[in-house]
Amino acid sequence: MEKYTELLKNAYEAMDNAYAPYSNFHVGACVKTKDGKYHKGANIENASYGLTNCAERSALFHVYSLGYRQDDIECMAIVGQGNTLITPCGACRQVLVELLKRDTPIVLGTGEKVLVTNIEELMPMAFTSDDL
Numbered sequence: 001m002e003k004y005t006e007l008l009k010n011a012y013e014a015m016d017n018a019y020a021p022y023s024n025f026h027v028g029a030c031v032k033t034k035d036g037k038y039h040k041g042a043n044i045e046n047a048s049y050g051l052t053n054c055a056e057r058s059a060l061f062h063v064y065s066l067g068y069r070q071d072d073i074e075c076m077a078i079v080g081q082g083n084t085l086i087t088p089c090g091a092c093r094q095v096l097v098e099l100l101k102r103d104t105p106i107v108l109g110t111g112e113k114v115l116v117t118n119i120e121e122l123m124p125m126a127f128t129s130d131d132l
């Protein structure tokens with residue numbers, strides 16, 4: 001897990017930037033690109049709850065906005081409060097299927113717990129552009 005120490009540190013730091021006045025549940029994410037850069041994202045809520053953007057989507061959309069694509073992404077982390085590992089919601093899984101390679105490591109962290117997975121494990125039999 002040591003290889004993900006810096007990634008997780010950045011993800012936990014991103015939690016501080018969460019805008020979560022409704023849930024008070026702060027989530028942080030970080031995408032590491034293959035050029036060695038770390039890109040943070042946090043959950044951004046809205047009074048119209050459905051418009052809330054999750055941390056992992058915030059981070060990934062930012063990375064794509066900078067011009068990176070899935071081949072440029074080394075790994076990502078998603079971390080939250082409490083003692084239960086948080087996993088991406090259904091909407092985020094659909095986004096991750098499109099924007100990450102199937103085997104890109106996704107590191108989930110909460111407190112002492114860390115789990116390394118990928119979108120293939122999190123969302124088998126996903127609907128993709130192959131289905132169009």
Ligand SMILES: [Zn+2]
Pocket residue numbers: 054055088089090091092093
């Ligand atoms: Zn989500």
